[in-house]
Amino acid sequence: MRSYLFGVLWGFAAAILIALTALFGVWWERKVAGRMQMRFGPQQAGPAGVLQTLADTVKLVVKEDITPNLADVPVFKLMPYLVFVPSASAFAVIPFANGWAPFNTEASALFFLAVPGMGALGMLLAGWASHNTYGSLGGVRAAAQLVSYELPRTLSVLSLVVLAGTTSAVGIRGAWQWWWIVVLAPAFAVYFISSIAEVNRGPFDLPEAESELVAGYFVDYSGIRWAIFMMVEYSGIVAASLFGAATFLGGGLGIPGPLGVLLFVAFTVAFTTMMIWVKWSFPRLRPDQLMSFAWKVLTPVALVQLLVAGVVSAL
């Protein structure tokens, strides 16, 4: 009974942590994108606009979430949660400290890669359920994109697993060596690019392409449901950055103590900023270019990287 209660409490704490990361992510993106476009970004709510996202959230919670009358109502209402739960559960396996992760199992690295993939189903059904041509187009694109970028992302993490010898994220972090940075640089690049695509951001934001599909699969969502989709996206960015920093850079280059933690947080913020930087600097890819880029460029690079990792680990 105690462990059950403990699990529920831990679940709430995780949910609040994820909400905070999303709030930080949104605020940070609006500030960085603002400065890139020669403007201030939010500056009125709280010092340097920090409370802006809090205010947005309160607005979204209070706002009426409309359900289109022709929509498939139960599916329409369920989809935000079906999309949120998988991407939130990814946080469970991220090795925050040396040797510790909230949910430490054997194949936690693969868990981190596989579970968010289920979000694709949620997006597809969300688009379809809102009975809106743009929504369904966005949903179809989201599904195609997520499926095709699963592969390079998994392959790049596999080369890590080969070097570390274990598939658990905590193990990978523990076995981290400094020369991995040199050997696994292409893997990290592939991982970074495909995780941008996984989160539907940057040059790959086909599903919610503003200028074509207005808002993709969540076009008919409003209020808290729309906020959840936003939380999925921004918590996804932070999760990918956390995992990238933890495994590829050994969580602060393996340095124990507060300096390591500081480095770990610095790397995470750096990767998040990189994602924002890439989104606001490049135009959007066309769906066919998106697919060909995944299959013809990222996957071969990831395979070659796996080969190299195999050879190196054999030495």
Next chain:
Amino acid sequence: MSTADTDGTRRLDPDLDPDGSCGTAPSATAAAHPTVVHATNEYSSGVRGAFERCASLFVGLGITAGRMRARPKTLRYPFERLTLSPRWRGALRLTGLLGTDEVSTIQADCASYNARIGEMAAAGGLPPCTGNCPANVDARGQALYLAKGMSAEAYELVRLRNVLPGTMGRICHYPCESACKRNHYDEPIAIRPLHRVAYEGFQQVRAERVRPLPVTRGQRVAVIGSGPSGLAAAFDLMQQGYEVHCFEKEGKPGGALYSGVPAYRLPRDILHGEIDDLVAMGLRITSGVEVGVDMPIRHLIDEYDAVLIATGLQSSRMLPLPGADAEGVMGALEFLKVGNLTGDVGISGKRVLVVGGGNVAVDCARVALRVGASQVQMTSLESMDELPAHPWEIEEALDEGVVALCAWGPHSVMAEDGCVTGMRMQSVVSVFDAHGRFAPQFADEYMEVEADIVLFAIGQASDLHRLVEGSGLELTERGILPVDRTLMTTQADGVFACGEVVTGPGSAIGSIASGHEAAVSIHRYLQGIDLAEGRAFRPDLQCPRYGDVDLEGLQATRLRAKMPMAHPEERAKDFRSVELGITEAEGLREAQRCLQCESGVCVGCAFCARACPDYAIDVERVDDPDNRHVARYDLDLTKCCFCGLCAEQCPTGALRHTAQYELAFYHRDLMVFDKQEMQRPEEGSRATGADGCAGGGCD
């Protein structure tokens, strides 16, 4: 390895290798031959292309990162506000409104008048009618008073700069009306007839209004000649408190106005009535005394502190043609003097030929008709449309039966046994040479014109020989008195000159203007102030040219008061007045037509409403004389598109743009700015919020 596109692209090196010269600054060669620039650029092929593709991504990231360092360009609204250009076309506002604000009239004494006019012109507040008048008479002020029925004040205001308003109301060549802004809209204001209305209004209250001016200064000034210039200078000096004594050689004062201008144009009683007013105000005039003959000028110079020579032009210039000494050939001025004063020149039943095309020639012709000439002909070098005389004078003369032979030059006078039988005329090819100088070219085609009397009206000259004896003044060999035309001084100390003796043949108002300048010089001389230092002169303004307006279809109220004319045949027989003058009521309405230009006070003329493409302005004015005000001025902001056409058409410059553009209102009626709102202070009001930008409250 250059890229696929041709050499045309000298602008931007397509492949982004770092050393590429990314476009030189555009060369400013003016007439570079028109080449074609090709806009297409491709990546190079192969490995180099792949390298360029990746490089392009990083170049893009570099640019956006570069912008992050720079300070953001946006404002922290509402703490920091945009600074708007002074020409910003925001909501409209009126700087003044008839009924609440007062139009300023030009009340300045002669010493500071030119400075006041110069300062108004610089500030853009000088109405074109005042600007174009040689004496800068405040015609706007006159119309303002007349519109309120205060004709006496109007008369006195005009008299400040135009010493004989009633007289000038009949003989002035009114340059003010050609400059009137109303030419742009429909017809100009009839300013000259309004002088007459003011004169008639003043006559009723003449008794109490004419008071002797106090003599506050000890010096005494002598003025030789009581023509318009002399009287103007005398009046100015009397207002400054000097004692002025005027000497006139004719029986009655008035100079050229008395002897030159015919009675049908200027009735004698009006001229002498106004001069009597001057006398009543303290001017001493002794007629019948010719200085230089009855009294030496040396006596005046010793007796008086300053002497002003304002004799005008006395003798008409004769042409040394063969046969010009025959009997029956007369000078214009002599003819006019006898014709005007006595009326019988002994030409009844004879044929008269007037040589010359100026105003004096036309006067001679019309006077000849009236004193019994059987047939009157005019010849002039210039063609019909180049005649120097005023167009309306020529037209009236032609109506009365005068025959004009244009573009014929005098060759010789035909005479039998001493008396004139006619003239041989030679046809004229051109009058002025390329530079506009008077150099007539003649063709060899001749014509005879029979006439019994020949009048030469080709110019006048002054004969000052007798006047200047013993005064230390030398005349030039052509008999002209050398005078400094800006300060009106002569070589002799304390002796000044003004009027046509200085300027040569000109208009009456021109002489009056030179009289004012002379008065200023005399005043400074007597006060010991240096004449030239700090001396403000009249700004010379270009009168704007207006396009012609077709008047059919306009409401009658907008048109000008028509001056009734006497019937041509009847008026040719005697010296009755040609222009019969407009009535008091017509004068009042005409004065109300005046737009009070550049006054900054809206007079409700509604030309902004007519200029507005969307009819957003609605103006209504109440015109009863004692309470003249704009009753309603509504600007409907729902219709206004801020194009600014109305503010440009506003003749008074009262309608101005403000910097208020945040104009979202809560109530519909706040959108229509009424009279009060249009006069809101620059900062703001109930409709535009306290600081003019915060938008109206929802009270």
Next chain:
Amino acid sequence: MTTTFAATMASIAEKFKSAVLADSDGVADACIRVEREELLGLATELAAKGFDQLEMVTAVDYRDRIGLIYRLVSATLSASLVVRCDLPAEQPRVVSLAGIWPAADSQEREVLDLFGVAFDGHPCPKRIFLPDDFCGHPLRKDFESPTLIRRPDLI
């Protein structure tokens, strides 16, 4: 109007009995008036002669008739030509030139929409600006509609 250009225009004008070579009226270098029956023939002739660019198609309601104006520009001859064709005011109907110059397609639909001129053989003869159920043609001088507010004639 260069001589060669004038010559070509004159040669074209003779081919069609109703075509009249009027003087240039400020709209183009030359002007040809033609009856609506021979418009298509003249158009194909002009297209062959090098007038490859149809710049403007518009109409003017002269109350008793409707004047169609086609302004053509030729890059080869570097000259411009205006073809005028008058139609009766009641049921104006003329052949569509969209076949010869595709540029005429949308401009003819505009004339149909605002003037009510029917173009036979037009690929999609529908109104272009106003909703299909709009009654009347706004740019006709006799167009009356409750929403049309007469403005005060204040000049």
Next chain:
Amino acid sequence: MPDQEFNQELVVNVGPQHPSTHGVGRILLNLDGDIVRKAELIIGHLHRGIEKMAENRTYLQVVPLTDRLDYVGSMYANWAYCRAVEKAAAIDVPERAEYLRVIVCEMQRIASHMMSVGSSGADSGAFTVFVYAFDLRERIVELFEQLCGARLTYSYVRPGGVAFDAPDGWADAVLAEMRKLPTGLEELDKLLFGNVIARGRLKGVGIMSTEQAIAWGATGPVARGSGVALDIRRQDAYSVYPRIGFDVVVGDNGDAYDRARCRLLECFESVRIIEQAITQMPEGPILTDGIPRLIAPPKGDAYARIESARGTLGVYTVSDGGAKPYRVHFRSPAFCNVSLISRLAPSHVLSDLGVILGSLDPVFGEVDR
């Protein structure tokens, strides 16, 4: 025989309220998956009947109407209309006014091209390009505000000259801006047209051959992108353009990339024109005096055309001798260019639709009139 019912096309209604239609245009798309089979342009949402309104206004009152035509380039519409009226009423224009018109319209061309290049960046997803382009546009609009007090609808050019003279110090401010502008333009070129993703999106999209461009009635950068070297400033050599050296920018492939890049390079040409025009501008009056308040040209027609940012902007006026024009027609380049979408869009992906429409650079004020 596959069941007919299954391969039914998906009909999507893009606009009139849509971020990438540059205004209130509406496109009815028949989609087969992502491929566009048929695109039908439905316009008229911004039809205010400007030509009908112009018939009940005096010649001067029509000038504010022409601002609202191509509201991104209202200086052109003013100038084209004023040239037509000057031609009809035989009004001549002082030298200084001609130079001011050229300077102001070339600045307007740069501002309008910045709007178009910026939105072709935004259509392909690079929103930062849109902001940088608008930063350049802002500098020019700032100068316009100092000149005539308005930022968008200027009513600056008037029959017979221009409304306001340049305030003192304005010409030097323009020169200073024109020296700083090329660096901004080159930066935009590198950020958008140099970028591999943008080239991927813009190249090979909406291809139009030279013959098609002429036949379909395209003008301006849209035609020049396909190789048609047609520039009215060069062809008609109106105003003071013969005294100013500039080049015509032409593209080779006729795709969206070339059309957009033609616009960017035309901005360099405009900078050159402005610098030369400012140095050559004489002193003197800015408005011919003696123009009546109610211009009444004699009976007859007049047509004048200029090279606006979107192409050949022609104004055809018919006068019956009265103070109000009998008929005013605007040959609108945006109207002719935007109707190409139904010919260019088929067989493209849905994402390309926005890019093609952006490359045609429609402004629906001028399209619908």
